[in-house]
Amino acid sequence: xxxxxxxxxxxxxxxxxxxxxxxxxxxxxxxxxxxxxxxxxxxxxxxxxxxxxxxxxxxxxxxxxxxxxxxxxxxxxxxxxxxxxxxxxxxxxxxxxxxxxxxxxxxxxxxxxxxxxxxxxxxxxxxxxxxxxxxxxxxxxxxxxxxxxxxxxxxxxxxxxxxxxxxxxxxxxxxxxxxxxxxxxxxxxxxxxxxxxxxxxxxxxxxxxxxxxx
Ligand code: OGA
Ligand code: MN
Numbered sequence: 001x002x003x004x005x006x007x008x009x010x011x012x013x014x015x016x017x018x019x020x021x022x023x024x025x026x027x028x029x030x031x032x033x034x035x036x037x038x039x040x041x042x043x044x045x046x047x048x049x050x051x052x053x054x055x056x057x058x059x060x061x062x063x064x065x066x067x068x069x070x071x072x073x074x075x076x077x078x079x080x081x082x083x084x085x086x087x088x089x090x091x092x093x094x095x096x097x098x099x100x101x102x103x104x105x106x107x108x109x110x111x112x113x114x115x116x117x118x119x120x121x122x123x124x125x126x127x128x129x130x131x132x133x134x135x136x137x138x139x140x141x142x143x144x145x146x147x148x149x150x151x152x153x154x155x156x157x158x159x160x161x162x163x164x165x166x167x168x169x170x171x172x173x174x175x176x177x178x179x180x181x182x183x184x185x186x187x188x189x190x191x192x193x194x195x196x197x198x199x200x201x202x203x204x205x206x207x208x209x210x211x212x213x214x
Contacts, residue, residue, distance in 0.1 A: 016103045019186060023143075028164055028187035035096070035147060035182045042089035044149040044205055047079075047119045055079050056121060075126025076196075078118040081207070093117075093207070097145075101211060104143075110213070112142060117209030122160060124203065128196035130165065133189040133210065140212040141189040148179040149205035159200035165193045179204055 015031065022029035035043070050056070056077040061070050083094050097115065104110040122128075133144045146162065148154075161176040162185060176197075177185055187194070189210060196204075 013103060016100060016107075019100075020104070020108060023186065023188065027166065027191050028185065030177060031184045031186075032180065033182045034184035035093075037152070037182065039089070039092055040149055040181045041151075043093060043147075043207065044151065046087055046089040047121070047149060047205055047207075050079055050119065051077075051121060056119070059120070072129075073131075074128040074196075076120045076122045076128060078120050078208075080116065080118045097209075104211070110142065110211075112211045113214055114140070114212045115209060116212070117145075117207055120206045120208050122196065122199045122204040122206075124199055124201065127160075127198040130163075130193055130195040132193050138210075138212075139190070140214065141210040142213045143211040144187050144189045144192075145184065145209045145211065146186075147184045147207045148181055149207065150179055150181050150202075152181055154178075154180060155201075157200065158202050158204070159198050160204040161197045163195050163197060165195075179206060 015034075019029045019031060056079045058067075058070070059074050059076045059078045061073055065073075081090055081093075083090070086094055097117075101112050101115065105112055134141050156178050160179050162179065164175045164177065164185075164187060166173050166175070177183070
């Protein structure tokens with residue numbers, strides 16, 4: 001084989017292909033085991049360590065709202081992740097993200113140029129009311145990405161489902177997705193309204209992020 005061919009990767013990635021097909025078909029995709037059990041555990045430990053160091057902030061919804069209003073809309077705590085200062089777990093996380101982004105750009109010309117990700121913790125009793133991720137008028141948000149870091153004992157009765165709302169043949173349908181460890185949900189930021197149902201038991205852990213165009 002010539003060196004040139006060694007450098008070019010023509011192999012189709014079936015996992016990424018199915019994500020792309022689902023996005024084209026219905027504007028969202030759900031992938032279980034996108035991250036392995038070990039990866040989820042590393043990422044959850046990283047989140048918990050930073051949470052104990054008190055680095056998380058109450059999530060906001062733009063500057064015009066006071067704390068009470070924010071609380072009636074969303075109750076999670078977040079911490080933005082700096083890729084330049086990534087720890088071991090985050091390096092693994094970003095290597096998977098970057099490989100997906102490269103594939104999307106190469107095969108679908110998505111034009112994803114930047115990305116942003118934060119950890120999120122929803123304490124018991126918190127939720128995030130129905131919204132669109134571009135409501136803060138960040139129109140560069142193209143794809144929303146959520147990955148769940150709960151442990152293997154997470155039960156459906158714990159609540160905290162992600163509900164995605166969709167128009168289908170003139171009717172609204174809602175799909176509920178449990179925040180299962182290793183599960184990744186990707187959806188069109190500009191198109192799909194969604195919400196996080198109240199967490200009834202325990203704390204809910206995740207990483208949320210956006211793949212952005214110019
Ligand atoms: C968000 C969001 C969904 C989830 O942070 O904007 O909608 O399932 N998260 O955590
Ligand atoms: Mn959202």
